[in-house]
Amino acid sequence: xxxxxxxxxxxxxxxxxxxxxxxxxxxxxxxxxxxxxxxxxxxxxxxxxxxxxxxxxxxxxxxxxxxxxxxxxxxxxxxxxxxxxxxxxxxxxxxxxxxxxxxxxxxxxxxxxxxxxxxxxxxxxxxxxxxxxxxxxxxxxxxxxxxxxxxxxxxxxxxxxxxxxxxxxxxxxxxxxxxxxxxxxxxxxxxxxxxxxxxxxxxxxxxxxxxxxxxxxxxxxxxxxxxxxxxxxxxxxxxxxxxxxxxxxxxxxxxxxxxxxxxxxxxxxxxxxxxxxxxxxxxxxxxxxxxxxxxxxxxxxxxx
Amino acid sequence: xxxxxxxxxxxxxxxxxxxxxxxxxxxxxxxxxxxxxxxxxxxxxxxxxxxxxxxxxxxxxxxxxxxxxxxxxxxxxxxxxxxxxxxxxxxxxxxxxxxxxxxxxxxxxxxxxxxxxxxxxxxxxxxxxxxxxxxxxxxxxxxxxxxxxxxxxxxxxxxxxxxxxxxxxxxxxxxxxxxxxxxxxxxxxxxxxxxxxxxxxxxxxxxxxxxxxxxxxxxxxxxxxxxxxxxxxxxxxxxxxxxxxxxxxxxxxxxxxxxxxxxxxxxxxxxxxxxxxxxxxxxxxxxxxxxxxxxxxxxxxxxxxxxxxxxxxxxxxxxxxxxxxxxxxxxxxxxxxxxxxxx
Amino acid sequence: xxxxxxxxxxxxxxxxxxxxxxxxxxxxxxxxxxxxxxxxxxxxxxxxxxxxxxxxxxxxxxxxxxxxxxxxxxxxxxxxxxxxxxxxxxxxxxxxxxxxxxxxxxxxxxxxxxxxxxxxxxxxxxxxxxxxxxxxxxxxxxxxxxxxxxxxxxxxxxxxxxxxxxxxxxxxxxxxxxxxxxxxxxxxxxxxxxxxxxxxxxxxxxxxxxxxxxxxxxxxxxxxxxxxxxxxxxxxxxxxxxxxxxxxxxxxxxxxxxxxxxxxxxxxxxxxxxxxxxxxxxxxxxxxxxxxxxxxxxxxxxxxxxxxxxxxxxxxxx
Numbered sequence: 001x002x003x004x005x006x007x008x009x010x011x012x013x014x015x016x017x018x019x020x021x022x023x024x025x026x027x028x029x030x031x032x033x034x035x036x037x038x039x040x041x042x043x044x045x046x047x048x049x050x051x052x053x054x055x056x057x058x059x060x061x062x063x064x065x066x067x068x069x070x071x072x073x074x075x076x077x078x079x080x081x082x083x084x085x086x087x088x089x090x091x092x093x094x095x096x097x098x099x100x101x102x103x104x105x106x107x108x109x110x111x112x113x114x115x116x117x118x119x120x121x122x123x124x125x126x127x128x129x130x131x132x133x134x135x136x137x138x139x140x141x142x143x144x145x146x147x148x149x150x151x152x153x154x155x156x157x158x159x160x161x162x163x164x165x166x167x168x169x170x171x172x173x174x175x176x177x178x179x180x181x182x183x184x185x186x187x188x189x190x191x192x193x194x195x196x197x198x199x200x201x202x203x204x205x206x207x208x209x210x211x212x213x214x215x216x217x218x219x220x221x222x223x224x225x226x227x228x229x230x231x232x233x234x235x236x237x238x239x240x241x242x243x244x245x246x247x248x249x250x251x252x253x254x255x256x257x258x259x260x261x262x263x264x265x266x267x268x269x270x271x272x273x274x275x276x277x278x279x280x281x282x283x284x285x286x287x288x289x290x291x292x293x294x295x296x297x298x299x300x301x302x303x304x
Numbered sequence: 305x306x307x308x309x310x311x312x313x314x315x316x317x318x319x320x321x322x323x324x325x326x327x328x329x330x331x332x333x334x335x336x337x338x339x340x341x342x343x344x345x346x347x348x349x350x351x352x353x354x355x356x357x358x359x360x361x362x363x364x365x366x367x368x369x370x371x372x373x374x375x376x377x378x379x380x381x382x383x384x385x386x387x388x389x390x391x392x393x394x395x396x397x398x399x400x401x402x403x404x405x406x407x408x409x410x411x412x413x414x415x416x417x418x419x420x421x422x423x424x425x426x427x428x429x430x431x432x433x434x435x436x437x438x439x440x441x442x443x444x445x446x447x448x449x450x451x452x453x454x455x456x457x458x459x460x461x462x463x464x465x466x467x468x469x470x471x472x473x474x475x476x477x478x479x480x481x482x483x484x485x486x487x488x489x490x491x492x493x494x495x496x497x498x499x500x501x502x503x504x505x506x507x508x509x510x511x512x513x514x515x516x517x518x519x520x521x522x523x524x525x526x527x528x529x530x531x532x533x534x535x536x537x538x539x540x541x542x543x544x545x546x547x548x549x550x551x552x553x554x555x556x557x558x559x560x561x562x563x564x565x566x567x568x569x570x571x572x573x574x575x576x577x578x579x580x581x582x583x584x585x586x587x588x589x590x591x592x593x594x595x596x597x598x599x600x601x602x603x604x605x606x607x608x609x610x611x612x613x614x615x616x617x618x619x620x621x622x623x624x625x626x627x628x629x630x631x632x633x634x635x636x637x638x639x640x641x642x643x644x645x646x647x
Numbered sequence: 648x649x650x651x652x653x654x655x656x657x658x659x660x661x662x663x664x665x666x667x668x669x670x671x672x673x674x675x676x677x678x679x680x681x682x683x684x685x686x687x688x689x690x691x692x693x694x695x696x697x698x699x700x701x702x703x704x705x706x707x708x709x710x711x712x713x714x715x716x717x718x719x720x721x722x723x724x725x726x727x728x729x730x731x732x733x734x735x736x737x738x739x740x741x742x743x744x745x746x747x748x749x750x751x752x753x754x755x756x757x758x759x760x761x762x763x764x765x766x767x768x769x770x771x772x773x774x775x776x777x778x779x780x781x782x783x784x785x786x787x788x789x790x791x792x793x794x795x796x797x798x799x800x801x802x803x804x805x806x807x808x809x810x811x812x813x814x815x816x817x818x819x820x821x822x823x824x825x826x827x828x829x830x831x832x833x834x835x836x837x838x839x840x841x842x843x844x845x846x847x848x849x850x851x852x853x854x855x856x857x858x859x860x861x862x863x864x865x866x867x868x869x870x871x872x873x874x875x876x877x878x879x880x881x882x883x884x885x886x887x888x889x890x891x892x893x894x895x896x897x898x899x900x901x902x903x904x905x906x907x908x909x910x911x912x913x914x915x916x917x918x919x920x921x922x923x924x925x926x927x928x929x930x931x932x933x934x935x936x937x938x939x940x941x942x943x944x945x946x947x948x949x950x951x952x953x954x955x956x957x958x959x960x961x962x963x964x965x
Contacts, residue, residue, distance in 0.1 A: 279793025
């Protein structure tokens, strides 16, 4: 199946066949994934970078950074390294490095929370649609088709444009954008799993549908859904910052990368390098999550 | 050595109807599937199981044979109530299934199934122990009880719990997986097990080991088997009686020795002739079964085998033969069974 | 195949109805009374009266929806509160400008992706392949609204080679691709827009060509000693329908998602219009633009599916 936001083709492959050597003995699937990830230095590097950005955002108030809201008319648009301003100042004289670190808070919030929510909602809807089939499937999947008929950027802009600006509306808009694709992935994986004999065997024991879903379906649907969801974080970071860039999403003076990029854009003739920095932060974050997702996909052996 | 409690006692207190009461009575079981994607969806139906009746006595093994697509797997799933029958009656040890005498939950405890494909029959994300313990957990056993039960059963199927309990399906060979599948089917202490092509995917040497395990379990636990397979040699080895299916119908049923020695239905004859012999002297002399079974969608009236039958006559095109009693409990569905007896 | 095409075409009817329902519902998503929310802060009483008439807010919701759909189907999307011009005409003239950028970006992306993806697929597992995979992931990670600004900084501000924004003196009505004086305005936006589809199409080209190269028929050609370029020609031919489909979809995404790039370059397309509508809370314009864009996306998807089913009978996407 081809996905709407990234064009990725995700095929559910099931767990990798690991030969029963001494090392692979009696280990669960996730232990194997962790082992393979540990040997992937490239992915580990970007994992460390992403963790650094996340950590910086989390502990920003305790880092002893300059006040990100302190404006100064005298110190507007100063270059990198200017008198205690590591990365210079913005158009209102606020410390740019501090604002970039703080800005990670909203940008990461808009990147991660909608994907988590959409994974829970869309994944559950997909599992229900795939497992129960027939009318339930029709109802859920046809509604998803309608939302699928909107390009993701357009849908996000349409929803938050109508709801108005603000972080909460941005979160709602992005969550709604990601639900349909996650629902589809979960649905097609569930349909494949439902046909397997171990589901029949579980039925034959007289287990209830929910017990079968909990024990036998969710664990196996998780792989393709998690791999796919991880690839969406980078899309969500780009889209979320994009909304703020358009004046939806996060509103000033709260620092946010997209919104900072938007307001610094007016100053490209004065301090071009400074103006490009918030976008660089978005790029690095998105890049990190994409490489992590790619590494995860390889470690989980899901074909892309 | 641990013993599985209830079933190993001398008299089974779950035996309601006594030894003479058949374990399972099947009456006129029918299942038709609507054909998907048909231009006119009204009438296109596959008659997967079309009016099948038979009984299985306590402690016996009934083999079910037929070509692929004859409905034998559908039959197994119908008996397990994994799919709903269109019509028909099922009576387990005197209790009609679905009534107060034999509610579905009780049937699940009494009747279990071992599936064919050993690679998709176990959840890849669960350890062997957890997979086996799942059934008892569903029926209310505590986690430790279910775990102990799983370990007992691993011993029973010949896998050391200290080595295998924590392993995952991808770490097992095909034969080991099939042993686990058998253990899982035993986890609810069933009295009857449906084995659907349960050894078909295994190597010949492993197959023999698993068959011997099944025979031993049958003696130890007083089990009743329905053994579905396309492999006539395996069926002969394990079964007491055999049921031959063709396009959703029983064409012949009877004691395994009788049928293998003197098949009466032309289809059974052809089927037995076409099997591979281990002896090079027993060459196939007569023409084996030729052609494919006719389209199972909306079969024509008359005998379903007539298009491939060397003895077909006018009567076969108009009247459908019924399964008629013969000597020694044998039943044949052929108009000319008596006539062809010596052919 | 004809049956599939007819089925696929009929299927867009419920989808389009769903799309109109979502667009209609947007009005009710807005906080507060929809009649009030529709009014810009500086609305005149005439505006208020016009809106009431247009939407029939005194009617039940489904009547409002029905009337709205019927009017929309006849090309009447109301009048922009800001410019007082019919929304349909505004959106349609902007759509052409967006299509120019999107088509240019997809073509540019395709040419580069095709070369890089084919080379990667032919040398699968090599350093070249790894580098191209990394490049493709980088491509889909770049925020294009940032890339646009960087390109402007480099090529417009620092080097002064290309204009920073707008469409040039000719304006949107007589834009001509053959006139360099006008075309130069489109170059930076097209490059900016092409990066995301470049990454995606490249990944798809690599996967399809690699798959085709692995097919037995092509293995046979290899065994027969056919030169590499001839083998590649075969492989590419096999992979083409799939690549075409991905390109078509990307075109659809670009048309629908042009708002960020067009905002940066002040390019008077549908995205720019959308941005303007959001900024001024011009609901008829917002709703109309979204409707036209999403219906266009549905139609592009339909065309892609039908074309693909003609070229490649194996694929019957539903």
